[in-house]
Amino acid sequence: MRITSFIDKLFEKNKGFFKIYKKIETGKHILAKPKITDINLDGELETIITTTEGNIYVYNLEGEKLWEHNTKEIISEEESMFIDQQTGFGITSQPLIEDINGDGKKEIIFGTEYGKIYALNSEGKILWTLNTNSSIRSSPCFANGKIMIGSKDKYIYIITPNGQIDQKIFIGHPTESTPTYDNEKIFIGNDEGELKCFNTQGQEIWTYKTKGKITSQPIILKKLSEKIILLSSTDNNLHAISLDGDQLWKYKTEGSIYSEPIISDLDEDGIIEIIIGSCDNKIHVLTENGIKKWAYETNFWVVPSAVTTDINLDGKKEIIAGSYDTNIYVLSGSGEFNFDFVPGISGIVMQESNFSDLPNRDPGKTEGQNLYQIETKDIITGITGTRKQIIATTKNGNILLLRYTPQ
Ligand SMILES: [Ca+2]
Ligand SMILES: [Ca+2]
Numbered sequence: 001m002r003i004t005s006f007i008d009k010l011f012e013k014n015k016g017f018f019k020i021y022k023k024i025e026t027g028k029h030i031l032a033k034p035k036i037t038d039i040n041l042d043g044e045l046e047t048i049i050t051t052t053e054g055n056i057y058v059y060n061l062e063g064e065k066l067w068e069h070n071t072k073e074i075i076s077e078e079e080s081m082f083i084d085q086q087t088g089f090g091i092t093s094q095p096l097i098e099d100i101n102g103d104g105k106k107e108i109i110f111g112t113e114y115g116k117i118y119a120l121n122s123e124g125k126i127l128w129t130l131n132t133n134s135s136i137r138s139s140p141c142f143a144n145g146k147i148m149i150g151s152k153d154k155y156i157y158i159i160t161p162n163g164q165i166d167q168k169i170f171i172g173h174p175t176e177s178t179p180t181y182d183n184e185k186i187f188i189g190n191d192e193g194e195l196k197c198f199n200t201q202g203q204e205i206w207t208y209k210t211k212g213k214i215t216s217q218p219i220i221l222k223k224l225s226e227k228i229i230l231l232s233s234t235d236n237n238l239h240a241i242s243l244d245g246d247q248l249w250k251y252k253t254e255g256s257i258y259s260e261p262i263i264s265d266l267d268e269d270g271i272i273e274i275i276i277g278s279c280d281n282k283i284h285v286l287t288e289n290g291i292k293k294w295a296y297e298t299n300f301w302v303v304p305s306a307v308t309t310d311i312n313l314d315g316k317k318e319i320i321a322g323s324y325d326t327n328i329y330v331l332s333g334s335g336e337f338n339f340d341f342v343p344g345i346s347g348i349v350m351q352e353s354n355f356s357d358l359p360n361r362d363p364g365k366t367e368g369q370n371l372y373q374i375e376t377k378d379i380i381t382g383i384t385g386t387r388k389q390i391i392a393t394t395k396n397g398n399i400l401l402l403r404y405t406p407q
């Protein structure tokens with residue numbers, strides 16, 4: 001028996017249950033990550049779900065639907081002739097939900113497979129739409145008073161809050177990546193594996209090349225003395241890049257990385273960790289310098305980004321991750337230290353000694369520790385949440401509300 005699991009049993013850690021509290025079947029397909037925000041500013045959080053059939057659903061935290069909207073509703077007959085009825089209306093990326101026009105109410109902005117960008121008010125009424133020339137799989141970002149969104153037509157659109165195109169920046173290749181804005185610079189990936197940096201006039205400053213496709217958002221990591229960019233690529237690597245476009249390090253996995261990393265101080269030692277899912281089936285936890293701390297292997301691809309929160313209320317963070325193996329995993333944020341070789345274990349167990357006497361420098365390594373595992377019977381495409389509730393979405397249109405119940 002491993003010493004750590006022995007201690008766990010001794011102190012009966014992990015009391016309580018983490019399970020599906022409610023399952024909502026939309027009958028559609030969901031690829032985009034759910035968004036949690038107080039959309040109507042009443043002090044309670046809502047969950048916004050989008051489907052590949054073009055639906056937008058808004059639920060309260062109990063899973064009751066507040067309203068829905070379908071992008072099919074507002075196109076002209078002429079437009080409808082050109083749209084693939086099966087996929088053309090689809091929303092595959094997370095919407096932006098922000099007060100873009102400063103009127104004190106939040107708007108919802110997203111793009112569709114047909115290439116149309118929509119802005120809805122917080123009750124689902126259309127404020128404006130705008131056409132691009134190809135599919136949109138990028139999420140919009142809002143910065144510097146403008147909406148920025150990439151299209152497969154090879155442009156980033158910079159849009160004013162009232163729906164006028166302020167600027168179109170040519171990025172050389174189609175994109176599914178979500179732009180990031182930082183200090184007068186725009187960063188976006190493309191289908192050729194490039195990360196491009198532009199200034200606000202739309203001039204290219206540099207290009208960083210990976211050997212895969214970039215489908216996620218570049219993430220700015222603020223360290224004590226510097227900022228760096230973390231970039232997932234389907235070339236299997238997580239790339240760390242300086243703001244000048246130079247490679248700082250890369251972390252290699254054995255599969256494509258489709259989603260952006262999550263940054264969290266898992267063990268609360270004041271230094272952040274980086275959490276990344278890969279199509280090598282693993283959830284990887286790295287130091288801020290890209291050194292592997294530990295990894296946990298599921299049975300299939302880990303595509304969506306994970307969530308970190310203290311789900312079981314024990315004061316320590318967990319990683320909640322979804323896998324294409326149809327399970328949701330709750331992993332101990334600090335991993336579990338396992339001894340490779342423990343001399344005289346029976347002697348230790350026999351003694352009624354204080355466990356602080358245990359050797360702490362024996363050879364061993366930290367591995368992922370699975371605290372809870374929930375079989376959902378469908379591929380997990382998105383996962384998000386708060387301490388009180390995790391929300392997962394599945395490919396075949398289920399929305400799962402998961403909660404922890406103390407024993
Ligand atoms: Ca609300
Ligand atoms: Ca507003």
Ligand SMILES: [Ca+2]
Nearest residue numbers: 265267269271
């Ligand atoms: Ca840490």
Ligand SMILES: [Ca+2]
Nearest residue numbers: 310312314316
């Ligand atoms: Ca915890």
